[in-house]
């Protein structure tokens with residue numbers, strides 16, 4: 001394992017000052033990993049990744065990105081420093097066009113490089129290129145998710161965090177999303193993926209972390225977790241864990 | 248019926264429209280009704296008056312009217328300076344008052360009450376500094392020109408209509424074609440998403456204050472030039488400003504301007520048809536009607 005690219009140390013975070021939702025998480029991702037974050041509804045997965053992105057107040061602890069303390073860096077600076085985040089809901093600007101969504105995403109680049117960056121995103125996501133003047137709010141669930149991911153990838157971030165990108169999508173689109181995540185990771189981007197879709201997520205993950213009640217309850221290789229019936233039953237709400245990890 | 252009401256309505260409407268663009272921008276991005284916006288119009292007019300006075304003191308030639316208008320170079324120069332100063336005033340009010348409430352995540356009603364307080368304080372300060380006696384940019388009288396169709400307008404009035412048009416088109420292009428415009432629309436839709444999309448939300452908020460105040464200043468100067476300057480100049484326009492912002496659809500720049508013109512025309516029509524004492528009721532009726540029939544206004548986004 002290489003040095004961690006993203007890590008949290010004793011992270012406590014929550015929406016109200018006296019109500020911690022994330023209750024002391026020591027966590028790290030190494031460069032090149034695809035880590036999947038699992039756990040029951042309300043476990044605090046979204047709150048944890050939103051805290052990393054800077055959207056939820058940090059009560060205690062620290063976090064590091066690439067060896068730099070980013071605990072109190074504002075969200076837009078984190079983006080500039082290479083941390084991309086795709087939230088679980090409302091992850092595109094619905095009242096703006098596809099092109100405008102991407103123009104916002106590349107605004108950190110020098111003007112001369114923006115056109116090429118948008119072209120690169122369009123060739124990677126041809127569905128978006130077809131009608132760039134469409135309002136993002138008029139896109140299908142799958143297209144929206146593509147746009148959200150494209151937006152996050154616009155600055156070639158070393159790390160991307162995605163919160164349930166497959167939620168609400170049809171099975172066919174879900175497998176497209178997972179293929180895409182695998183490809184993104186294969187391209188050298190470190191991925192932290194929150195998922196409910198346990199089987200599909202474990203299939204592409206290099207490591208899995210299970211969160212429960214705001215703490216890390218289990219951590220291990222996907223095949224270990226997938227074949228541990230207790231883990232499956234208690235934390236994943238699935239009795240099929242013993243069937244083994246899908247290839 | 249005398250068609251002159253159309254010209255009167257357009258001029259009043261252009262002033263309302265410019266103010267309403269500021270209201271619609273601050274409302275959609277800061278997410279509260281800033282009842283102190285009217286005071287930015289008044290302050291804009293008085294700041295321009297003060298700067299123009301100082302310029303005239305330095306060089307009397309600057310007050311010599313530029314034909315065919317009623318004012319000398321002192322006014323356009325002071326207008327540019329006053330726009331900057333009004334913008335700084337808005338930034339100062341935000342830094343001293345609203346930003347601390349934002350940081351604490353205060354409820355909207357607290358921001359609104361704070362804006363009432365700011366309105367009162369800013370207006371009292373104007374009365375203290377300049378007294379409540381009306382003031383004028385110029386004493387020169389202008390003869391209205393015949394425009395055909397029974398319409399008459401002074402050169403000042405036509406210039407002001409042109410200025411309002413240029414200002415609105417500029418702001419509209421800024422909102423739709425530039426980085427900062429897209430950033431403002433993004434923050435207006437979803438501030439959290441905007442921040443993780445790389446937008447500096449605090450910078451956007453400062454820009455919105457400055458822009459809204461700049462337009463308020465232009466509207467205040469227009470009103471001061473065409474009518475008179477009083478500490479209540481902006482306050483008395485507050486209801487039409489909000490009616491226009493809501494009729495136009497919150498967040499829509501062209502909507503606010505168009506709605507301002509509609510309200511100005513309706514007011515002028517009401518004055519002619521039923522009497523001047525009904526002018527103030529027009530905005531109120533339009534506001535209530537829009538809220539009941541089409542709360543998102545002409546160009547508002549459905550929520």
Ligand SMILES: Nc1ncnc2c1ncn2[C@@H]1O[C@H](COP(=O)(O)OP(=O)(O)OP(=O)(O)O)[C@@H](O)[C@H]1O
Nearest residue numbers: 015021039040041042043044045046047048088196
């Ligand atoms: N905006 C918010 N304000 C206050 N509390 C919140 C907010 N969002 C979530 N919570 C609370 O935080 C806790 C954890 O929620 P979170 O969304 O992090 O869970 P999750 O693991 O992502 O669940 P899911 O699998 O359903 O997405 C829940 O008890 C929830 O009620």
Ligand SMILES: [Mg+2]
Nearest residue numbers: 045046047088
């Ligand atoms: Mg969640």
